[in-house]
Amino acid sequence: MIVSVVRITLVALVVAVLPMTLAATTPARAATHAVEIADFAFAPATLTITVGDTVTWTNEDAVAHTATSTTGVFDSGDLEQGESYSVTFTAPGTYDYLCTPHPSMTGRVVVAAAAATPVPSTPAPASATPAPTSGAPLPDVAMEREAGINLAQILGVAFLVLGAGIAAVRVRQRR
Numbered sequence: 001m002i003v004s005v006v007r008i009t010l011v012a013l014v015v016a017v018l019p020m021t022l023a024a025t026t027p028a029r030a031a032t033h034a035v036e037i038a039d040f041a042f043a044p045a046t047l048t049i050t051v052g053d054t055v056t057w058t059n060e061d062a063v064a065h066t067a068t069s070t071t072g073v074f075d076s077g078d079l080e081q082g083e084s085y086s087v088t089f090t091a092p093g094t095y096d097y098l099c100t101p102h103p104s105m106t107g108r109v110v111v112a113a114a115a116a117t118p119v120p121s122t123p124a125p126a127s128a129t130p131a132p133t134s135g136a137p138l139p140d141v142a143m144e145r146e147a148g149i150n151l152a153q154i155l156g157v158a159f160l161v162l163g164a165g166i167a168a169v170r171v172r173q174r175r
């Protein structure tokens with residue numbers, strides 16, 4: 001009986017602590033996003049990423065293409081078939097680009113601010129840097145993590161109460 005109570009308590013502790021550990025060890029990491037240049041088009045034409053992420057363009061066509069920022073932020077130069085070009089975006093905003101030899105080929109990278117590290121607020125004219133409107137996924141992720149930790153805490157307290165109850169019953173049975 002004593003052994004089984006100890007076992008139940010240990011299992012309860014492991015079950016309660018595990019979600020906390022998992023929640024704590026999943027930090028936001030910089031990602032790399034691929035844009036394919038094929039059939040005279042960028043795919044995806046619009047890409048939404050987070051500050052610190054990298055975009056890699058790869059030309060699949062037999063003719064040379066470029067990924068050239070319309071505001072001079074980046075320029076791949078001619079990419080022959082199979083060649084790639086990467087840019088890491090360190091500031092939020094909307095980055096339009098095109099292919100210099102074929103200006104009808106256009107694309108856009110929308111860089112959203114990171115959720116964990118707030119970007120220093122440098123107030124700029126709204127017209128100069130159109131702010132990305134699709135910032136919804138970031139708060140969702142943060143809320144999920146908070147919910148996970150809360151659930152773990154609730155579980156932990158529940159198991160502690162359960163353990164105390166079992167101990168109290170056992171003490172009574174002894175008397």
Ligand SMILES: [Cu+2]
Pocket residue numbers: 040064065066099100101102105
């Ligand atoms: Cu082109």
